[in-house]
Amino acid sequence: MGLTFLILACAVPTPKIFYPFFVLLFYALAAIPVFVAKRTTPGSETNPKVEFAHFLTTGMVISAFALPIVLAHAAVITWTACILTIFSNIINFSTMLGYAMREDGEHYGSMF
Numbered sequence: 694m695g696l697t698f699l700i701l702a703c704a705v706p707t708p709k710i711f712y713p714f715f716v717l718l719f720y721a722l723a724a725i726p727v728f729v730a731k732r733t734t735p736g737s738e739t740n741p742k743v744e745f746a747h748f749l750t751t752g753m754v755i756s757a758f759a760l761p762i763v764l765a766h767a768a769v770i771t772w773t774a775c776i777l778t779i780f781s782n783i784i785n786f787s788t789m790l791g792y793a794m795r796e797d798g799e800h801y802g803s804m805f
Contacts, residue, residue, distance in 0.1 A: 695784035702761075702770075702777035712770050713778040719757035720785055723750050727793070757782050 702713040730746035758779060765775035 695781045695788065698777050698781035698784065702774040702781065705777070706771040706773040710770055710774065712764055713761055713774055713781075716757050716760060716778055716782065719753050719760070720789075723753040723757070723786075724789060724793075726750050754786055757786070 699713060699716065703711050726746035726749040727743075730743045734740060734743055761770065761775040761778035761782075764770045765772050770778075
């Protein structure tokens with residue numbers, strides 16, 4: 694659903710403006726610091742590595758929301774594309790958060 698909004702942000706308001714797709718980089722890179730810190734930290738204790746990974750992830754999530762706003766303010770994309778990209782961000786990041794907060798096992802979920 695979230696990627697559908699992202700594709701609509703690129704296609705519907707003005708065709709062939711693919712700048713909202715740069716948000717995909719944030720989708721791919723946002724979870725990497727937490728996954729790496731969680732795999733290298735023994736147990737469930739917090740340490741500076743985990744806190745720094747949370748800081749980097751938070752910065753990437755905020756950047757994913759800020760990028761379409763900056764592009765729309767600079768008139769590179771339309772405000773409709775900006776709103777569709779923000780809806781896409783909300784759906785995709787809430788899905789990632791829901792996956793990370795699962796507590797049914799340490800194999801795949803429970804990232805935080």
